Amino acid sequence: MPELPEVETTRRGLAPHLLAKTVSSVTVRNAQLRWPVPSELDHVLKGQALLDIRRRGKYLLFDFAEGTALWHLGMSGSLRIASRHQAPGKHDHIDWQMADGTLLRYHDPRRFGALLWTTEPAEQHLLIAGLGPEPLSDQFTAEYLYQRSRKRSQAVKPWLMDAKMVVGVGNIYANEALFMSGINPSKAAGKLTRAQATLLAANVKQVLHAAIERGGTTLRDFVGGDGKPGYFAQELRVYGRGGKPCKACMQPLTEVRLAQRSTVYCPGCQK
């Protein structure tokens, strides 16, 4: 479900409801996510105040005095503030009950998400330490993208989606950024010209920024932490539009599979 804009939208939606509040109980109805949810979580979090909610790539980091809960939403996960009186649904696997009555509820039909606990600094956790730079930070520059792409024979689209290169760019925004840059998704990353690398870095930033401003992309049932859908779907130029006319040249968009992911591009506009 979520790429960086949807995770960031979730973070911003949840923060005002949860910051500085104390956890009174954690209920895990189904611990079988990508990795088992630690059984000690209720014991560990009970009575602790939530100090901050940060994001690193597509991970949400819930900081407490004694450690950090790492939460990844996988493909179909969502976090929202729910009513205490609302009975949990079939795929509502986890609740955090806060002492003031606020309820945080995790919903994830496919269970590719993860909730883990670490007492080391989150940046040092195995899943976080090897991540590439944040795309919206000053670390992610045209020069960085260009240098990293040298000698890479991999198609630029799956390369762009590799979190070791840059975090947060998933299938939707990879398709969009490549269209905006006029780059064919199958082109070898190492064959990017300097000018193309410059365009691509700028467009990755632009599309992610614009999507965050719209509250993310709602395709099926994504809602941010405040329960509102995202409005970026209406601005997608290629994702989900295979066979439909290119918005720039009216030629039909081509759909192919690259690294087992649906890839849509305009053969006229993207070289």
Next chain:
DNA sequence: CCCAAGACCTGGCGGC
């Protein structure tokens, strides 16, 4: 080291 494919899991959709 690099890259492609497989794996995890449920539900919705189109086609017959």
Next chain:
DNA sequence: TGCCGCCAGGTCTTGG
């Protein structure tokens, strides 16, 4: 209406 195959916002793991 029912069944079947395919597809879906991610990413760790395996194998060539």
